[in-house]
Amino acid sequence: MVEKILYTALTLFAITIVIALIRIIKGPSMPDRAVALDMIGVNLISMIAVISIVLKTKAFLEAILILGILAFISTIAISKYVERGVIVERKSDN
Amino acid sequence: MNVNQTIELGAALLILLGSIMSVISALGIIRLPDVYTRSHAATKSSTLAVLLSLTGAFIYFWVHEGFISVRLLLGIIFVFLTAPVSGHLITRAAYRARVKLTDNSSDDELKDVLFPEEK
Amino acid sequence: MPAQFLFNLFIAFLWMLLQDEDELKITTFFGGFIVGIVIIFLMHRFFHTQFYLRRLYSLIKLIFIFISELAASSLLIIKQILSPKLKIKPGIFTYKTELRGDWEITTLAMLLTLTPGSVVMEVNPDGDMFYIHAMDIEQSKADVLRSITKFEKAIMEVTR
Amino acid sequence: MMNNIIVLPLIIPIMVGVILVFLRPYVKTQRVISLVTMLGMAGISLYILNKIQTEGILRLDFGGWEPPFGILFVADSFAMLFVLTANIVTAICLIYAFSSIGESHEKMYFYPFVLFLIAGVNGSFLTGDMFNLFVCFEVMLLASYVLVTLGGKKAQLRESIKYVVINILSSWFFLVALAYLYGALGTLNMAHLSERVAEVGQGPLLTTISIIFLIVFSLKAGLLLFFWLPGSYSVPPTAIAALFGALLTKVGIYALFRTFTLIFYHEPSITHTLIGIMAGVTLVLGCIGAIAYKDVRLIASYNVVIAVGFILVGLAVATQASLEGSIYYVIHDMVAKAMLFLIAGTMIALTGKTKINEISGLIRNYPLFGWMVFVVTCSLAGIPPLSGFVGKVLVGQGAIESGSYILLALAFLSSIVVLYSLLRIFLSSIFGETIISVEDEVPLKKGMIISIVLLAIGTVSLGLGAEFISGYVSDAAHTLFNPSVYIEAVLGGNK
Amino acid sequence: MFSVTFAIILPFIIAALVPFIHRRFKFIHIGWLVMLVPITLFVMLARLIPSVASGKTYIQTYSWIPTLNINFTTYLDGLSMILGLLITGVGSLVILYSIYYLSTKESLQHFYCYLLLFMGAMLGVVFSDNLMVLYVFWELTSVSSFLLIAFWNHRKASRLGAQKAMLITVSGGIAMLVGFIMLHTMTGSFSIREIITSIGDYTDHALFVPAMILVLLGAFTKSAQFPFHIWLPDAMEAPTPVSAYLHSATMVKAGIYLVARFTPVFGGDQIWFWTVSGVGMITLFWGSFNAVRQTDLKALLAYSTVSQLGLIMSLLGLGSIALQYGYSADSVLYTQATFAALFHLINHSTFKGALFMVVGIVDHELGTRDIRRLGGLMTFMPITFTVGVIGSLSMAGLPLFNGFLSKEMFFAATVQIMNADVFSLQSLGIIFPVIAWIASVFTFVYCMIIIFKTFLGPVQPEKLDKPLHEAPMGMLISPIILSILVVGIFFFPNLLGAYILKPAMASIYPMFGDPANLTPSIHAWHGVKPELLMTIGVVIVGTLLYRLLKKWKPVYGLLSSRYTFNAFYNNFLSFAASKSTIVTNKYMTGLLRDYLVYIYLFFILTVGGFFFYSGAFSPNFSTDARIRVYEVILVGVMAVAAVAMLFAKSRMTATLLNGVLGYSIAIFFVIFRAPDLALTQLVVESITTVLFLLAFSHLPDWKRENIPSKTKITNAVISVGTGAVVVLVALAVLNYDRFESISTFFEDAYELAGGANIVNAILGDFRGFDTMLEVVVLFIAGLGVYTMIKLRAKKGDENSEN
Amino acid sequence: METLIILLIGILVAVATYLILSRNIIRVILGTAVLSHAVHLLILTLGGLKTGNVPLLTEADAPYTDALPQALILTAIVISFAVTAFILVLAYRAYQDIGTDDLDALRGTNDE
Amino acid sequence: MKINDVILRTVTKIVVFIILTFGVYLFLSGHNTPGGGFIGGLVLASAIVLLYLSHDIETVQKSLPLDFKLVAASGVLLATGTGIGSLLFGAPFMSQTFAYFDLPVFGKTELTTVTIFEAGVALAVVGVVVTIILSISEDE
Numbered sequence A: 001m002v003e004k005i006l007y008t009a010l011t012l013f014a015i016t017i018v019i020a021l022i023r024i025i026k027g028p029s030m031p032d033r034a035v036a037l038d039m040i041g042v043n044l045i046s047m048i049a050v051i052s053i054v055l056k057t058k059a060f061l062e063a064i065l066i067l068g069i070l071a072f073i074s075t076i077a078i079s080k081y082v083e084r085g086v087i088v089e090r091k092s093d094n
Numbered sequence B: 001m002n003v004n005q006t007i008e009l010g011a012a013l014l015i016l017l018g019s020i021m022s023v024i025s026a027l028g029i030i031r032l033p034d035v036y037t038r039s040h041a042a043t044k045s046s047t048l049a050v051l052l053s054l055t056g057a058f059i060y061f062w063v064h065e066g067f068i069s070v071r072l073l074l075g076i077i078f079v080f081l082t083a084p085v086s087g088h089l090i091t092r093a094a095y096r097a098r099v100k101l102t103d104n105s106s107d108d109e110l111k112d113v114l115f116p117e118e119k
Numbered sequence C: 001m002p003a004q005f006l007f008n009l010f011i012a013f014l015w016m017l018l019q020d021e022d023e024l025k026i027t028t029f030f031g032g033f034i035v036g037i038v039i040i041f042l043m044h045r046f047f048h049t050q051f052y053l054r055r056l057y058s059l060i061k062l063i064f065i066f067i068s069e070l071a072a073s074s075l076l077i078i079k080q081i082l083s084p085k086l087k088i089k090p091g092i093f094t095y096k097t098e099l100r101g102d103w104e105i106t107t108l109a110m111l112l113t114l115t116p117g118s119v120v121m122e123v124n125p126d127g128d129m130f131y132i133h134a135m136d137i138e139q140s141k142a143d144v145l146r147s148i149t150k151f152e153k154a155i156m157e158v159t160r
Numbered sequence D: 001m002m003n004n005i006i007v008l009p010l011i012i013p014i015m016v017g018v019i020l021v022f023l024r025p026y027v028k029t030q031r032v033i034s035l036v037t038m039l040g041m042a043g044i045s046l047y048i049l050n051k052i053q054t055e056g057i058l059r060l061d062f063g064g065w066e067p068p069f070g071i072l073f074v075a076d077s078f079a080m081l082f083v084l085t086a087n088i089v090t091a092i093c094l095i096y097a098f099s100s101i102g103e104s105h106e107k108m109y110f111y112p113f114v115l116f117l118i119a120g121v122n123g124s125f126l127t128g129d130m131f132n133l134f135v136c137f138e139v140m141l142l143a144s145y146v147l148v149t150l151g152g153k154k155a156q157l158r159e160s161i162k163y164v165v166i167n168i169l170s171s172w173f174f175l176v177a178l179a180y181l182y183g184a185l186g187t188l189n190m191a192h193l194s195e196r197v198a199e200v201g202q203g204p205l206l207t208t209i210s211i212i213f214l215i216v217f218s219l220k221a222g223l224l225l226f227f228w229l230p231g232s233y234s235v236p237p238t239a240i241a242a243l244f245g246a247l248l249t250k251v252g253i254y255a256l257f258r259t260f261t262l263i264f265y266h267e268p269s270i271t272h273t274l275i276g277i278m279a280g281v282t283l284v285l286g287c288i289g290a291i292a293y294k295d296v297r298l299i300a301s302y303n304v305v306i307a308v309g310f311i312l313v314g315l316a317v318a319t320q321a322s323l324e325g326s327i328y329y330v331i332h333d334m335v336a337k338a339m340l341f342l343i344a345g346t347m348i349a350l351t352g353k354t355k356i357n358e359i360s361g362l363i364r365n366y367p368l369f370g371w372m373v374f375v376v377t378c379s380l381a382g383i384p385p386l387s388g389f390v391g392k393v394l395v396g397q398g399a400i401e402s403g404s405y406i407l408l409a410l411a412f413l414s415s416i417v418v419l420y421s422l423l424r425i426f427l428s429s430i431f432g433e434t435i436i437s438v439e440d441e442v443p444l445k446k447g448m449i450i451s452i453v454l455l456a457i458g459t460v461s462l463g464l465g466a467e468f469i470s471g472y473v474s475d476a477a478h479t480l481f482n483p484s485v486y487i488e489a490v491l492g493g494n495k
Numbered sequence E: 001m002f003s004v005t006f007a008i009i010l011p012f013i014i015a016a017l018v019p020f021i022h023r024r025f026k027f028i029h030i031g032w033l034v035m036l037v038p039i040t041l042f043v044m045l046a047r048l049i050p051s052v053a054s055g056k057t058y059i060q061t062y063s064w065i066p067t068l069n070i071n072f073t074t075y076l077d078g079l080s081m082i083l084g085l086l087i088t089g090v091g092s093l094v095i096l097y098s099i100y101y102l103s104t105k106e107s108l109q110h111f112y113c114y115l116l117l118f119m120g121a122m123l124g125v126v127f128s129d130n131l132m133v134l135y136v137f138w139e140l141t142s143v144s145s146f147l148l149i150a151f152w153n154h155r156k157a158s159r160l161g162a163q164k165a166m167l168i169t170v171s172g173g174i175a176m177l178v179g180f181i182m183l184h185t186m187t188g189s190f191s192i193r194e195i196i197t198s199i200g201d202y203t204d205h206a207l208f209v210p211a212m213i214l215v216l217l218g219a220f221t222k223s224a225q226f227p228f229h230i231w232l233p234d235a236m237e238a239p240t241p242v243s244a245y246l247h248s249a250t251m252v253k254a255g256i257y258l259v260a261r262f263t264p265v266f267g268g269d270q271i272w273f274w275t276v277s278g279v280g281m282i283t284l285f286w287g288s289f290n291a292v293r294q295t296d297l298k299a300l301l302a303y304s305t306v307s308q309l310g311l312i313m314s315l316l317g318l319g320s321i322a323l324q325y326g327y328s329a330d331s332v333l334y335t336q337a338t339f340a341a342l343f344h345l346i347n348h349s350t351f352k353g354a355l356f357m358v359v360g361i362v363d364h365e366l367g368t369r370d371i372r373r374l375g376g377l378m379t380f381m382p383i384t385f386t387v388g389v390i391g392s393l394s395m396a397g398l399p400l401f402n403g404f405l406s407k408e409m410f411f412a413a414t415v416q417i418m419n420a421d422v423f424s425l426q427s428l429g430i431i432f433p434v435i436a437w438i439a440s441v442f443t444f445v446y447c448m449i450i451i452f453k454t455f456l457g458p459v460q461p462e463k464l465d466k467p468l469h470e471a472p473m474g475m476l477i478s479p480i481i482l483s484i485l486v487v488g489i490f491f492f493p494n495l496l497g498a499y500i501l502k503p504a505m506a507s508i509y510p511m512f513g514d515p516a517n518l519t520p521s522i523h524a525w526h527g528v529k530p531e532l533l534m535t536i537g538v539v540i541v542g543t544l545l546y547r548l549l550k551k552w553k554p555v556y557g558l559l560s561s562r563y564t565f566n567a568f569y570n571n572f573l574s575f576a577a578s579k580s581t582i583v584t585n586k587y588m589t590g591l592l593r594d595y596l597v598y599i600y601l602f603f604i605l606t607v608g609g610f611f612f613y614s615g616a617f618s619p620n621f622s623t624d625a626r627i628r629v630y631e632v633i634l635v636g637v638m639a640v641a642a643v644a645m646l647f648a649k650s651r652m653t654a655t656l657l658n659g660v661l662g663y664s665i666a667i668f669f670v671i672f673r674a675p676d677l678a679l680t681q682l683v684v685e686s687i688t689t690v691l692f693l694l695a696f697s698h699l700p701d702w703k704r705e706n707i708p709s710k711t712k713i714t715n716a717v718i719s720v721g722t723g724a725v726v727v728l729v730a731l732a733v734l735n736y737d738r739f740e741s742i743s744t745f746f747e748d749a750y751e752l753a754g755g756a757n758i759v760n761a762i763l764g765d766f767r768g769f770d771t772m773l774e775v776v777v778l779f780i781a782g783l784g785v786y787t788m789i790k791l792r793a794k795k796g797d798e799n800s801e802n
Numbered sequence F: 001m002e003t004l005i006i007l008l009i010g011i012l013v014a015v016a017t018y019l020i021l022s023r024n025i026i027r028v029i030l031g032t033a034v035l036s037h038a039v040h041l042l043i044l045t046l047g048g049l050k051t052g053n054v055p056l057l058t059e060a061d062a063p064y065t066d067a068l069p070q071a072l073i074l075t076a077i078v079i080s081f082a083v084t085a086f087i088l089v090l091a092y093r094a095y096q097d098i099g100t101d102d103l104d105a106l107r108g109t110n111d112e
Numbered sequence G: 001m002k003i004n005d006v007i008l009r010t011v012t013k014i015v016v017f018i019i020l021t022f023g024v025y026l027f028l029s030g031h032n033t034p035g036g037g038f039i040g041g042l043v044l045a046s047a048i049v050l051l052y053l054s055h056d057i058e059t060v061q062k063s064l065p066l067d068f069k070l071v072a073a074s075g076v077l078l079a080t081g082t083g084i085g086s087l088l089f090g091a092p093f094m095s096q097t098f099a100y101f102d103l104p105v106f107g108k109t110e111l112t113t114v115t116i117f118e119a120g121v122a123l124a125v126v127g128v129v130v131t132i133i134l135s136i137s138e139d140e
């Protein structure tokens, strides 16, 4: 029962990713894609949590945190690139 | 069904709810008209979805293995800490990169400040 | 530097939690403290602001306010997304806050952004004017403004 | 087994290279240290080589983990001959660099990169683990990427993009082959691989996998797949080009020999025939290329290609004599190719021109240099008693023994083309009326000519003194020809 | 005690010292010192003549590369004695001559250095018993000849001549080397003596004939046999002493020597017989025929040398037939040809050496060797004239001169061969006397040309740059000595026969017993025999043809210069140069895509091709692990993301899609129970994305690629093909379940390495070495990026070296 | 599962190959990135998928999934990261100096 | 209107410390749980990357006045040095040892040379990643 629910949840998360992927492909703007990518990252976090339960392991809990960190960093980078064309600035540029 | 099993089921349902939230927010980023509204859906609903699924997992591990996962807690905190910043930065970038608001937007008080020349 | 000291404790605490041990051990805490010393030593130039333990309580209160706001307005968004026809009128409006200082402004902006229906798009260079994008400006602007006031008050309880 | 000394050819250059990073502003110190390091390594290599003659193949299990579980270095005569020659040649190229590379390069970690390069090269020769070979390749490749681009001239940037992309692709094929190999055989240790292949027979699948390895190493060796070579060897500064010309293809050649004598030697009618065809075509295309251009560096580059074809004839034929011949030839070629590239670079440095028809009569301005060109011409053409001769005889002998007459013909005809292509340089640029008046004469720097003369001495003494290395070479060929020797040395101790 | 080894080494030692001596003693002509070398050696060799004549041989061995059977073994016997005496004797005379010929303004140290080098090499060739050592010296003679021809290398003709000589002789040498290796493969020995004793067992060996042909190629190229003779006329760019020494008396005789030396090995074989005698005959004819048309005296002599070498070669071929029969009274008759060959070898060196020196004198004193500008020199240069006439008449084969004797023996041998009953000689044998006679007619004609066009007829001082005068005495000594020999040998031929030729015959027919039986007594008059009639015929017809030269000379015009071998050589080189550029440029396009296409195609063809051909593919999906819906969806996500990359309109989209791929892989790493991988993949992917964005700040966005649809289709086919091959092989590997992986060992990581994370234990301990190197890789990349950005080429040093 | 993953690998390889054959340097670099994704999956798949537990001894009991391929992939990931960083910089440096990101314009001179 | 990054910078201040702590944790605990020198190093590096993203080069450099090339070099030296270290004890190159100690404060603790090795790895990774990003960013 629990397992069935979990697999259903995984499938739903996967479907979310598919939809987000469609947005990435369609765009139309770069921020649209960035939003969708961020969304994929967040969904992957959920998936890892669920898979951890399914596999009965704690080995992937680090990955959850890491993914959170990295989705954040990627989003910042992409936003800055979209906004300024440069992602690491010099003081003079500021 | 003992208590633990019930709680586990509850955790699983929490996760299921999270996944449903997640699909809904995905629908949002398909249906909503512009990047700004989509980012609402993405940053909020999916944050909530993550919150639900991580909490579900946290409960599951706690009940099933008697294990309090700080990493999961930290994960939740982290998502909360960063998701709004991401949303803020993306929409700001979009606006500054001149991504149009949807046509049926009513007010735009930012336009005058950022792009006064486009009046 | 009390703030640094606090932060150091924070890291040590974090460290202890990360170990995922069955019981809380002072030794682990101490180990984390040493790790914290190293990190803070490396990063100390970053640390300009101060931090006070006694505001923890207000902080928790703030979190609760926030969560209830979040839950309430999430439903709203879901309703909007799932409604067969999208009937929303998005828009950008401004809000001038009374909060001052990086931490206060940031906290408010984050809370605003996290609650559905609003995203803080810009903060003016002076740091007192928010440009907020609302999902449906007619329906949610009032909600947003109500939330903002609540949040501002709660934040000030923590910081001042 | 504990022979820590055999890790030194890899670890010393790495550590010294890193230390030199700290000594960035002190160019003179960097020079001294890097040269001393290379000389020391040559000494160590010689010591190891001699030790092998008395104690047999040496092996070092890193971390003490016995094969096939850990990584290990295996030093047999075959590997050590490569190592020894590579280190000596590198030392000499360094001397050339001292007076040619320029301080801007020296301050941009030139010496560390060279040391990393040689570390990767040495590691590739010594490792007994297939995946570690990949890693050593990458050490060498990364260093070579940097060295090709070092200086950032347009041509360098242009050619290095091609060089890097092609090598990325070949590294990818390497990983694919490793994935298949591990999937099929479940191990990475070369000796263990050999044992397992022998156990079940080299069926069609394993042969297929071996062909992927063949492609990978051929790309590195410039066997048939040499398109990347002429471009990337003709753009970097001379000392680097010489190192490349002397060393880089040899690593691929080494890997080909190792793989197809130790592991995949059961289906020669497929693999070795393919190698033979590739070697033949390489010889032909190399020959055509060597006479196609007037740019000295291109001529030199295609000569590299020809040599690769020649050496691989020895593997295709795979008799003990031919293997021995290939080893002699490789040693010779490292020395002579380094010399050729140094000479080509020196010609360009002296005249500012790259084409042989624009250069003339250098012997009148630089007689010693001119004669060095003649020596390298004769040496590469295999004219005795210079070093190319012995290898040629033995490869020929092997080809005759196995009845590979087409390869025999191509291999020996290629010598004539080599002679012709280099004689063109000599007659057109060295002989003839001088184009440089005494006032315009650019002084030939001491370091340049010294290193060229040292290599000339090398090629002469390798030929005249062939007997001094013959013991090592025949031991090396013996190990190649009898894989059990290697396997016994690696796996024998713990069964 | 004389040491042959010493004889070989001495010239090399002195050659190495010459530059230093020259620097110290600028005031004397260094030739005087150098001359001591051949004189010393000649004297030393001469002292051994009696003992060698009595059948003694001298062997010495020093090891060089004993592991490979390559030892420095010197061997002095009758055959090598002849050549040794020629090398040192003519060498002495040539050096003496050169002292007057070359002024001290020339770079004498080079000249004498090369000359000594050559002398040592040549002695090495003839005294070596070991084939490899012989080969070493053989190539050294080519090298020193190259240097001597290119002595005046500022002249283009010198350089081209040198190149031609080097290419042809070295090529032949390489062929010969292969032949030697084949002999070694057959007999297991590099020693000529040993091979001779054991070759009988291998005459049916598959390598016997190839080895023979290859050795002959070496001999023919060196001895300028048709069609390889073309280098010799161009070699006349060398200073005349060199021509006299290398290109008539010694080096070109090395091929002859080789054939003689190998007669006991290959002789008696039909192919050997026909090849050697046939090529010799053609060369004889072709050389003489072409000599007639030459207007440059040196060129004329060059062709004449070609022709005479052909003569000797063909004689050796004829003589080899004796070995087919084995020793008998009849077969001894055939050995006469060989005897004649050796005899003519010596004679030719004397008269041709003299003639070259004469021509050199003319050239040196008058500044030209063009017979159209010369004439009537007899009165001004009486001594030169005398020597010239003696040489020419001897070459023409007229009595009173040694050429007559050997020429007669040559005719006799060609007639004799018709009696042989093997090798189809009953029917074909007739061609030998016919060609011999025709060639001799032409020989007679060009000898007359030398005499009449140079020394007789009208003087043409207006065509000369220098006044007419006799040469200095010093220059004349050498030719005079040679012409004395020409005459002397005619009168005392049997002295030569007994002391010099007899032991040489023993070398060539070692199994024929007492060489005295093979040594005929030489007589100028032996009755009216066919050979005498032939000689008379030559003189009559030759005189006639000389008289009518103007009438029939246009015949040469009929030979289109396009079809000469010279033209073939030149066309071949220019064809090679131009076509090779076209061919190479065709595939070396400089386009990365092309190179990658080659690689992919090679992969698809070899790996895919063999995979199918060998039937290695056997799909079996039964062992697959269970699959979940969400996994299928994720696979779909990755596939779609990947394909979408192809159609991405902007690089950012593509980069983000790559990010999707990277994150999805991480989730697969999770599904496949690889936590460390998942972590690493996530971080690396994100940092990579950051790097892409950083780099994008410096790069333009990509434009729509304007690629022809044909290219697109090719790319698509290659892509699908590569993917397919990877998939098919992977599926086969998946089903290949023969071995347990070694990795169960690592499951004891906690006991062995104190780590519970097996992957980490592998990375940090079991395979820590990989990790260490991987860090180095990373470090190099980081440092490399830094240098690439900070170190930039300054303007203007794009082409030159730093 | 393995078969499906291998098919996916095939698609990745095909896409990567197509990208690598492009004229634009960034497409080529992205192609190499996809290539490395593909081969990492390949190593893992052929090393045996899902045949055991997570290779952490603190976690569960044997059998563990094969840890060696994981270690190898880790090494490969880091190396491909290093190479990607290098070639990215190389690409933009070439663009800065030569002024093109079109590989067809990087032919070089074969003027003979 | 000038961009005001106050939100980003403020959050980064917290986040960076979390990441750094997590990075050190991953690095140290890698021997028994997922993590290790590489991942730890990469995570530490990403913390610094985050700093660069949210601040400007000069500010970060002022706070972290290190030559990251030399940091990387030290890392490589440390990693290779542990290998060399085993030579001094007569063990094969790259031999790692581990032992359990009862330390006064930490209790029963496993100390292993792998940790030193991995520290080298982590340092190198941090150094290299930052060097690369800085070099590109500083390029005009």
Ligand code: NA
Residues within 6 Å of the ligand: D183, D184, E733, E734, E735, E736, E737, E738, F046
């Ligand atoms: Na398998």
Ligand code: NA
Residues within 6 Å of the ligand: E684, E688, F033, F036, F037, F077, F080, F081
């Ligand atoms: Na990657």
